[in-house]
Amino acid sequence: MKKPTDNLFADSIVYSLDTAKQTEYDNLLQESVLLLQLSGEMTFETSCDRITATSGDIYLVKKHQFIKTTKTPKNNEYYKALMFILKEDILREYALEKQLETIVRYHGQSNILMPESAYLKGFFDSLIPYTQNAKDLDHPLSVLKVKEAIELLLLLKPDLRYFLFDFSEPHKVDLEKFMQTNFKFNVPIDNFAKLTGRSLAGFKRDFNKIFGMPPRHWLQNKRLTEAHFQITKQNKKPSSIYLELGFESFSHFSYVFKKQFGYSPRDIRQNIS
Structure with a gap:
C-alpha cells in the first residue's frame, strides 16, 4: 500500500x-x-x-x-x-x-x-x-x-x-474561562500563555492566583476528573478518551488515574459491566 x-x-x-x-x-x-x-x-x-x-x-x-x-x-x-x-x-x-x-x-x-x-x-x-x-x-x-x-x-x-489582515497578537483574556474551555489540549504551557495574551511568567502568576496551584497540577487534575466523569456517567471506554483529554499514553493515563482515585480506569469498566 x-x-x-x-x-x-x-x-x-x-x-x-x-x-x-x-x-x-x-x-x-x-x-x-x-x-x-x-x-x-x-x-x-x-x-x-x-x-x-x-x-x-x-x-x-x-x-x-x-x-x-x-x-x-x-x-x-x-x-x-x-x-x-x-x-x-x-x-x-x-x-x-x-x-x-x-x-x-x-x-x-x-x-x-x-x-x-x-x-x-x-x-x-x-x-x-x-x-x-x-x-x-x-x-x-x-x-x-x-x-x-x-x-x-x-x-x-x-x-x-x-x-x-489581522496581525495582532492574542489579547489578554479571562484566564479561568479560557482554561475551562481548553484544558483538553495537550500543548506546552507557553502556548496557553500565548493564547491568553500573557508572558509565561505572567501566566503562571495569574494562574496561581486564580486556581491556587501550578498549571500542570491543575491540568492533570482537571483531565482526570473529566475522564472519571466520562467513564462512570457516560460509559465511555478509557482507551477511547485518554488522547482526547490530553494524556500522552494509555499507560501514563492509567497510572495517574489510579494514583488519584485508588483504582484503575479498567476497574470502573469491569464494575459497570
Whole structure:
C-alpha cells in the first residue's frame, strides 16, 4: 500500500495523501490556513467548533487556535487535501502592494466554510498537476499562488480582509474561562500563555492566583476528573478518551488515574459491566 505523504511546497502549500486514518492531536495554529478537501474527510476540533470537512469543502481556518485533526479515507478512496498556509509575511506583502488597512482586530467567526465558487474550484484544479511533482512549484511561484488565493477570497467575500489582515497578537483574556474551555489540549504551557495574551511568567502568576496551584497540577487534575466523569456517567471506554483529554499514553493515563482515585480506569469498566 502506498505510504501517506505530506508534500510541502516552499513552506506555503501542503498536499496530504493518506491511505489509513490518521489522528494529529493538539497543535497550535501559528498561521491561518485555507483548506480544500479533495477526498475523504478531515474532522477538526477547536475550542469553539467541531467540524467535518468532506469532499469539495473549502474552509478558512483562523490562526491562534488549538486544534485536533483526524484524517479519514472514505468510499475506498485515499484521503487527499490541499492546504494553503497563509503566512503573515505573504499577507503583509499583499496588503502593502494593495495599500490595505491592517490595524483592525478581527472579532468574527474563526472557522469559515466558503461558498461554492467556480473561481476557487478552477484555481485549485490548476494546482492538481503539481501534487505529482512538488519540485515543479518553486518558492516564487508558490508565493504567487498564495497571493492568487488571497485575491479570490477577497473577490468572493470582501469582508474577509478583516480576517486575513489581522496581525495582532492574542489579547489578554479571562484566564479561568479560557482554561475551562481548553484544558483538553495537550500543548506546552507557553502556548496557553500565548493564547491568553500573557508572558509565561505572567501566566503562571495569574494562574496561581486564580486556581491556587501550578498549571500542570491543575491540568492533570482537571483531565482526570473529566475522564472519571466520562467513564462512570457516560460509559465511555478509557482507551477511547485518554488522547482526547490530553494524556500522552494509555499507560501514563492509567497510572495517574489510579494514583488519584485508588483504582484503575479498567476497574470502573469491569464494575459497570
